Amino acid sequence: NAGVTQTPKFQVLKTGQSMTLQCAQDMNHNSMYWYRQDPGMGLRLIYYSASEGTTDKGEVPNGYNVSRLNKREFSLRLESAAPSQTSVYFCASSVLSYEQYFGPGTRLTVT
Amino acid sequence: QKEVEQNSGPLSVPEGAIASLNCTYSDRGSQSFFWYRQYSGKSPELIMSIYSNGDKEDGRFTAQLNKASQYVSLLIRDSQPSDSATYLCAVNIGGSNYKLTFGKGTLLTVNP
Numbered sequence: 001n002a003g004v005t006q007t008p009k010f011q012v013l014k015t016g017q018s019m020t021l022q023c024a025q026d027m028n029h030n031s032m033y034w035y036r037q038d039p040g041m042g043l044r045l046i047y048y049s050a051s052e053g054t055t056d057k058g059e060v061p062n063g064y065n066v067s068r069l070n071k072r073e074f075s076l077r078l079e080s081a082a083p084s085q086t087s088v089y090f091c092a093s094s095v096l097s098y099e100q101y102f103g104p105g106t107r108l109t110v111t
Numbered sequence: 112q113k114e115v116e117q118n119s120g121p122l123s124v125p126e127g128a129i130a131s132l133n134c135t136y137s138d139r140g141s142q143s144f145f146w147y148r149q150y151s152g153k154s155p156e157l158i159m160s161i162y163s164n165g166d167k168e169d170g171r172f173t174a175q176l177n178k179a180s181q182y183v184s185l186l187i188r189d190s191q192p193s194d195s196a197t198y199l200c201a202v203n204i205g206g207s208n209y210k211l212t213f214g215k216g217t218l219l220t221v222n223p
Binding site: 090 | 143145147153154155156157160199201209210211212213214215216
């Protein structure tokens with residue numbers, strides 16, 4: 001039982017490049033989330049998916065898109081990366097709206 | 112007003128002491144409250160959840176909730192050096208059961 005997995009662990013992008021962060025969970029959770037964590041700003045919700053087939057914006061959705069591919073997988077796409085998107089990205093999952101469990105994170109640097 | 116506030120610390124306690132971490136929140140309608148522990152360079156790890164007023168104990172950890180005062184706290188008894196980490200308070204804010212708002216965290220250092 002791996003819990004929540006994320007790929008890649010590290011990534012360096014140039015401004016304007018695109019990439020997709022992948023997240024998968026094997027806990028049969030209904031809901032999945034993407035957060036970013038920046039020094040001094042704490043954890044902020046980017047997008048979430050309450051259930052398969054639905055997605056909603058969080059606090060900081062601009063510059064991102066998401067896809068809930070199936071119950072297990074939830075991806076985050078940066079279409080045109082900007083230096084302001086340099087951050088640590090965490091995926092999380094939960095049974096309905098209860099306790100959220102986090103993946104190991106992706107450390108993204110945009111130059 | 113910030114929605115979830117925590118003292119950033121650092122909070123320093125000697126080994127074996129009780130560490131007390133505090134969190135206040137702005138939304139009177141909040142129903143779900145969580146404490147996460149985050150070691151440097153690692154992801155947040157859920158350690159406690161609490162949904163009703165009062166105390167909830169799990170091993171050395173006790174979460175306390177007072178909805179009237181909009182206050183939630185975490186007590187760590189018999190603190191160990193391995194408890195040294197940043198502790199994040201998370202609250203569902205704004206009527207959504209899914210959207211958690213996190214405080215910026217309190218850095219706890221337990222000195223041997």
